[in-house]
Amino acid sequence: MEKNIAVLPGDGIGGEVTAEAVKVLDAVADRWGHAFAYQYALVGWAAIDNTGSALPEETVETCKAADAIFFGAVGDPKRDPTLPPAERPEPVALLTLRKGLYANLRPAVIEPDLADLSALRPEAVSSGVDLLIVRELTGGLYYGRPKERRGDAAVDTMAYSVEEVDRIARVGFEAARKRRKKLTSVDKANILACSQLWREVVVEVSKEYPDVELDHMYVDNCAMQLVRNPGQFDTIVTENTFGDILSDEASMLVGSLGMLPSASIGDGSQPAFYEPIHGSAPDIAGLGIANPIAAIRSAAMLLRYSFGLNEEADAVDNAVSSVLREGLRTADIMQSGKRRVSTSEMGDAVVEKIRKG
Ligand code: IPM
Numbered sequence: 634m635e636k637n638i639a640v641l642p643g644d645g646i647g648g649e650v651t652a653e654a655v656k657v658l659d660a661v662a663d664r665w666g667h668a669f670a671y672q673y674a675l676v677g678w679a680a681i682d683n684t685g686s687a688l689p690e691e692t693v694e695t696c697k698a699a700d701a702i703f704f705g706a707v708g709d710p711k712r713d714p715t716l717p718p719a720e721r722p723e724p725v726a727l728l729t730l731r732k733g734l735y736a737n738l739r740p741a742v743i744e745p746d747l748a749d750l751s752a753l754r755p756e757a758v759s760s761g762v763d764l765l766i767v768r769e770l771t772g773g774l775y776y777g778r779p780k781e782r783r784g785d786a787a788v789d790t791m792a793y794s795v796e797e798v799d800r801i802a803r804v805g806f807e808a809a810r811k812r813r814k815k816l817t818s819v820d821k822a823n824i825l826a827c828s829q830l831w832r833e834v835v836v837e838v839s840k841e842y843p844d845v846e847l848d849h850m851y852v853d854n855c856a857m858q859l860v861r862n863p864g865q866f867d868t869i870v871t872e873n874t875f876g877d878i879l880s881d882e883a884s885m886l887v888g889s890l891g892m893l894p895s896a897s898i899g900d901g902s903q904p905a906f907y908e909p910i911h912g913s914a915p916d917i918a919g920l921g922i923a924n925p926i927a928a929i930r931s932a933a934m935l936l937r938y939s940f941g942l943n944e945e946a947d948a949v950d951n952a953v954s955s956v957l958r959e960g961l962r963t964a965d966i967m968q969s970g971k972r973r974v975s976t977s978e979m980g981d982a983v984v985e986k987i988r989k990g
């Protein structure tokens with residue numbers, strides 16, 4: 634298979650973790666005889682310093698021409714405030730690159746060996762955690778208009794159409810069908826009109842998925858249930874803002890943001906977008922201590938969802954698990970008696986597993 638991948642390392646630890654993900658993709662290409670070509674492009678502060686824009690036109694073109702987009706991280710809390718909000722890297726780069734990619738998949742899985750890193754007590758995670766948040770990514774409060782400051786007031790708009798809910802509901806049901814066949818739709822239908830529409834449409838779509846068990850949960854209750862008994866969840870489908878918040882909460886079940894990948898996919902007419910969910914973490918940038926696993930797992934999602942290379946993606950995920958089982962740990966997941974390794978040592982260990990098969 635021959636594919637072009639746009640690679641946007643970005644700011645902070647983005648470059649370090651992206652380098653490890655690319656090493657892993659190369660190892661996959663070697664072992665299975667694929668050819669992956671990488672087109673590197675500027676984004677974030679690196680792009681502002683070079684071109685004046687956090688998302689230069691050239692980068693947009695590179696992304697459009699690619700088969701998939703791999704993104705590191707953008708933003709620098711020291712420099713961001715020097716720009717007006719609408720010109721800062723996060724909104725400019727992320728919200729633009731995500732356009733059309735309406736489904737954001739955020740898995741949160743506790744590796745058995747890492748259960749005691751969870752922010753929850755061991756009893757709360759004893760039945761294991763393996764959930765997938767399907768977050769609607771291109772609607773709701775993020776994009777709704779009007780959205781503006783009005784003197785000493787401000788307005789944001791939450792709006793959803795039947796079509797927007799229908800297509801994300803289908804992603805949720807399809808994902809649940811490939812997992813444990815349980816879908817929890819999260820809304821605030823006791824208060825929000827958007828959520829009432831959401832629930833109506835999800836129920837309608839559910840008729841096409843009789844094999845998937847559907848339940849509905851209010852978002853406040855879901856936030857509570859996630860820390861009370863996360864093992865009850867399989868697949869969660871929810872609107873943009875709720876998904877943003879619940880996925881950060883879910884990351885703490887696992888214990889480190891450095892472990893969680895994500896994929897943003899659309900209807901297939903444009904390249905999908907893969908990124909670790911951690912940000913640019915400028916406080917640890919350049920120290921070689923960042924955890925590359927979220928980026929490496931994002932690369933596995935790229936192989937799976939954009940290229941349909943399931944065997945290769947499984948091999949990457951298994952390589953990560955086995956390296957962890959052998960006791961290698963970056964600083965954020967260090968435990969007593971384990972071997973502390975750098976960003977690149979972790980990447981090398983995963984690569985070696987993949988090469989050995
Ligand atoms: C995320 C981030 C972004 C979001 C920000 C940086 C715009 O928090 O990917 O979850 O809110 O979607």
Ligand code: MN
Binds near residue numbers: 877878881
């Ligand atoms: Mn977020």
